[in-house]
Amino acid sequence: MFPYPSGNLHMGHVRNYVITDVIARSARMRGHRVLHPMGWDAFGLPAENAAIERGVEPGDWTDRNIAAMRLQLQQLGLSIDWDRELTTCHSDYYRWTQWLFLQFLEAGLAYRREATVNWDPVDQTVLANEQVDGEGRSWRSGALVEKRQLRQWFLKITAYADQLLDDLPKLAGWPERVRTMQANWIGRSSGTELDFELVDGQGQASGESITVFTTRADTVFGVSYVVLAPEHPLVKRLTTPDQATAVEAFCDLVSRQSEQERTAEDSPKRGVPIGAMVRNPATGALVPLWIADYVLAEYGTGAVMGVPAHDQRDFLFARRYELPVRQVIIPEGSDEHAYAGGAWTEAGILIHSGRFNGLSSAAAKKAITAAAEAEGWGRGKVQYRLRDWLISRQRYWGCPIPVIHCESCGVVPVPAEQLPVELPRQVAFSGKGASPLAQLEEWVNVACPCCGQPARRETDTMDTFMCSSWYYLRYSDPHNRSLPFERSQVDRWLPVDQYVGGIEHAILHLLYSRFFTKVLRDRGLLGFDEPFSRLLTQGMVQGITYKNPHSGKYIAPGDVTDATDPRDPKTAEVLEVFYEKMSKSKYNGVDPASVIDRYGADTARMFILFKAPPEKDLEWDDADVEGQFRFLQRLWRLVEAAANRDLRLEATAAAGPTPFSDLSPAERELRRAVHTAISAISDDLSGDYQFNTAVSELMKLSNAMGEHLEAASPAVANEALATLLTLLAPFAPHLAEEFWQKLGGSGSIHRQHWPVADPTALVRDTIPLVIQIKGKVRGNLEVPADADKATLEKLALESEVAARWLEGKAPSRVIVVPGKLVNLVP
Ligand SMILES: [Zn+2]
Numbered sequence: 001m002f003p004y005p006s007g008n009l010h011m012g013h014v015r016n017y018v019i020t021d022v023i024a025r026s027a028r029m030r031g032h033r034v035l036h037p038m039g040w041d042a043f044g045l046p047a048e049n050a051a052i053e054r055g056v057e058p059g060d061w062t063d064r065n066i067a068a069m070r071l072q073l074q075q076l077g078l079s080i081d082w083d084r085e086l087t088t089c090h091s092d093y094y095r096w097t098q099w100l101f102l103q104f105l106e107a108g109l110a111y112r113r114e115a116t117v118n119w120d121p122v123d124q125t126v127l128a129n130e131q132v133d134g135e136g137r138s139w140r141s142g143a144l145v146e147k148r149q150l151r152q153w154f155l156k157i158t159a160y161a162d163q164l165l166d167d168l169p170k171l172a173g174w175p176e177r178v179r180t181m182q183a184n185w186i187g188r189s190s191g192t193e194l195d196f197e198l199v200d201g202q203g204q205a206s207g208e209s210i211t212v213f214t215t216r217a218d219t220v221f222g223v224s225y226v227v228l229a230p231e232h233p234l235v236k237r238l239t240t241p242d243q244a245t246a247v248e249a250f251c252d253l254v255s256r257q258s259e260q261e262r263t264a265e266d267s268p269k270r271g272v273p274i275g276a277m278v279r280n281p282a283t284g285a286l287v288p289l290w291i292a293d294y295v296l297a298e299y300g301t302g303a304v305m306g307v308p309a310h311d312q313r314d315f316l317f318a319r320r321y322e323l324p325v326r327q328v329i330i331p332e333g334s335d336e337h338a339y340a341g342g343a344w345t346e347a348g349i350l351i352h353s354g355r356f357n358g359l360s361s362a363a364a365k366k367a368i369t370a371a372a373e374a375e376g377w378g379r380g381k382v383q384y385r386l387r388d389w390l391i392s393r394q395r396y397w398g399c400p401i402p403v404i405h406c407e408s409c410g411v412v413p414v415p416a417e418q419l420p421v422e423l424p425r426q427v428a429f430s431g432k433g434a435s436p437l438a439q440l441e442e443w444v445n446v447a448c449p450c451c452g453q454p455a456r457r458e459t460d461t462m463d464t465f466m467c468s469s470w471y472y473l474r475y476s477d478p479h480n481r482s483l484p485f486e487r488s489q490v491d492r493w494l495p496v497d498q499y500v501g502g503i504e505h506a507i508l509h510l511l512y513s514r515f516f517t518k519v520l521r522d523r524g525l526l527g528f529d530e531p532f533s534r535l536l537t538q539g540m541v542q543g544i545t546y547k548n549p550h551s552g553k554y555i556a557p558g559d560v561t562d563a564t565d566p567r568d569p570k571t572a573e574v575l576e577v578f579y580e581k582m583s584k585s586k587y588n589g590v591d592p593a594s595v596i597d598r599y600g601a602d603t604a605r606m607f608i609l610f611k612a613p614p615e616k617d618l619e620w621d622d623a624d625v626e627g628q629f630r631f632l633q634r635l636w637r638l639v640e641a642a643a644n645r646d647l648r649l650e651a652t653a654a655a656g657p658t659p660f661s662d663l664s665p666a667e668r669e670l671r672r673a674v675h676t677a678i679s680a681i682s683d684d685l686s687g688d689y690q691f692n693t694a695v696s697e698l699m700k701l702s703n704a705m706g707e708h709l710e711a712a713s714p715a716v717a718n719e720a721l722a723t724l725l726t727l728l729a730p731f732a733p734h735l736a737e738e739f740w741q742k743l744g745g746s747g748s749i750h751r752q753h754w755p756v757a758d759p760t761a762l763v764r765d766t767i768p769l770v771i772q773i774k775g776k777v778r779g780n781l782e783v784p785a786d787a788d789k790a791t792l793e794k795l796a797l798e799s800e801v802a803a804r805w806l807e808g809k810a811p812s813r814v815i816v817v818p819g820k821l822v823n824l825v826p
Pocket residue numbers: 406407408409410448449450451452453455
């Protein structure tokens with residue numbers, strides 16, 4: 001996943017890109033064609049905020065940050081193909097974001113409508129649902145989000161809800177957790193729409209009805225009220241005069257609550273009756289119409305039925321407002337009709353339900369839905385939690401939406417040959433309110449491409465998640481000037497074999513990218529269903545954190561004088577110590593640049609890979625950084641000693657491996673260590689990427705070399721050295737290259753083939769032989785692995801076991817099973 005160019009590489013970035021680099025380098029050495037690119041997710045609010053606060057131009061600010069971060073990435077030794085670098089805020093990229101938007105528009109998948117939107121009062125902009133956190137706060141500013149009615153652009157992601165859900169099982173290379181999060185976000189449920197007819201004050205049918213969606217049509221006989229969302233368009237008209245004041249006050253109260261506050265399970269549900277009545281289509285009874293905070297206009301039909309006996313939320317609501325509780329389901333095989341303080345929410349058998357009495361819940365759902373369809377008061381319906389994706393932003397630093405508004409023609413797409421619609425530079429920032437674009441009259445006023453009359457450009461820009469929904473496709477053909485990418489190129493490289501990024505993108509970016517891919521497939525622009533075959537969600541990098549439990553203040557580690565007894569430098573109070581995600585506000589960050597300056601990039605890489613498996617959180621630990629630094633120094637001394645012995649790697653390949661029988665015991669040990677490491681590290685780099693155990697294997701190998709290298713012949717020693725360096729290359733690319741050159745290796749180490757384990761070298765010199773006396777196991781004996789039958793018999797007869805059990809007599813029979821056992825029969 002490409003980074004946002006904030007200007008500073010943090011440890012989370014370092015971890016992400018070191019992981020992808022090891023994967024890329026090792027795959028390349030194993031003979032794969034590897035595309036390992038990098039780009040910049042460069043539109044978004046921080047650049048605009050910097051412009052407002054410091055008067056810098058957002059484009060210049062962004063480009064400077066990119067230059068700084070590119071340098072830092074290069075210092076890490078990442079094997080990136082910089083020829084394919086892309087930047088979403090440069091017009092050679094966003095031209096194609098605009099072109100793709102027009103594809104969506106043409107396909108009927110982009111539209112504009114008035115909507116209740118999340119309004120961030122601090123950043124003065126609209127947010128997508130996904131950008132509002134669990135507490136109803138803006139993901140960026142942290143402000144409590146308000147509701148507003150505005151005309152907005154949407155992408156119709158709901159048209160792909162079924163495919164996005166049904167294709168999740170194809171993503172076997174994704175963490176189960178991410179697939180579950182997407183499935184829950186899409187939230188498909190099968191149920192029934194039921195029409196509750198509105199009646200007037202005299203109980204006369206009005207001809208209008210309120211439609212509710214329910215997954216529990218079997219409980220329709222238990223409905224005791226119907227609830228509308230306070231924002232429902234009918235509320236104003238249906239409210240009776242005597243309820244008008246109460247309803248207005250309630251709507252005002254709810255408008256200041258976030259969606260999350262309204263729907264949180266532990267918050268009390270509140271509501272008021274609006275005075276109107278509706279008729280239960282199943283029973284014919286009249287029930288009151290309410291509005292309540294827990295019903296949202298944007299979900300379902302904006303209306304729900306209240307069944308207190310069989311829904312816990314409705315039960316609490318009915319208790320609070322003294323509404324009737326009517327039981328219509330009983331547990332199967334029970335006569336239990338009474339309630340003990342809560343709703344019976346399980347399936348069961350229907351009672352008090354007229355012609356449906358005695359049916360099971362499952363059968364009743366079908367029968368009631370069928371009856372509703374036959375009699376015209378309802379229908380089967382599949383509903384989704386997923387909403388259409390709101391993509392317009394009232395901000396400057398984003399990709400302009402390429403449409404023109406004409407009084408006669410309506411919304412007119414900017415003709416493809418006029419793209420890009422360039423974002424004007426050097427604009428004035430007020431900081432608040434409407435986008436600076438809306439104030440640029442010379443930019444806004446254009447001739448309608450359709451009729452030529454004066455018209456106005458759209459001044460909203462796109463959600464930055466639009467830019468990041470397709471960037472990985474552009475890497476396949478980054479310099480194309482006539483298309484976003486050539487189909488042959490995109491089909492050649494994509495889907496992404498291995499995607500790596502944080503779990504925080506489980507819903508937003510990863511769902512949008514899947515949606516884009518499916519739409520572009522349907523437009524014939526590419527030939528695959530899913531963008532990312534495998535996904536690794538790397539854990540966080542956590543720093544040691546000191547906090548004063550009384551004041552709640554965080555203390556910088558540098559201000560803690562004694563780490564064994566950490567105290568507040570001002571008050572001397574004892575501090576809490578724990579690990580938490582690195583952040584500026586907690587003073588627990590470690591700057592990658594300082595680590596690289598002090599230890600070099602390879603130490604930083606080795607530490608990050610060694611400290612924890614990639615998907616787990618990693619606790620930054622200076623002692624372990626030192627440990628990796630010392631390990632690399634040991635390797636340095638090992639290579640130095642070999643160079644002093646005049647070992648030359650280029651001699652190895654020509655000589656070929658030494659025959660097993662010609663090897664000394666030390667050489668056999670060394671070869672076994674070398675080929676065990678090849679086998680183990682190759683396994684660690686396949687499938688689950690256990691880089692931490694791979695680094696352990698490198699350490700084991702270096703220990704074995706420290707022990708046996710000196711005694712080994714040049715051929716065996718060279719094989720060991722060449723293998724160690726080749727295995728080290730993806731992890732510590734700088735030192736591996738330097739060592740390789742020092743020992744006379746030919747070409748670059750990064751162009752060497754990945755070594756293949758020699759199975760004969762893995763054979764242990766000795767194996768355990770079982771000694772039996774008359775068929776009973778009496779002992780074990782270490783014997784040469786390649787010993788023949790006669791040797792085994794001889795060794796068995798000479799053994800202590802034989803001496804003890806045969807008491808000096810010769811056995812009557814000897815049975816030898818080579819490689820396994822010798823049975824001596826007295
Ligand atoms: Zn026109």
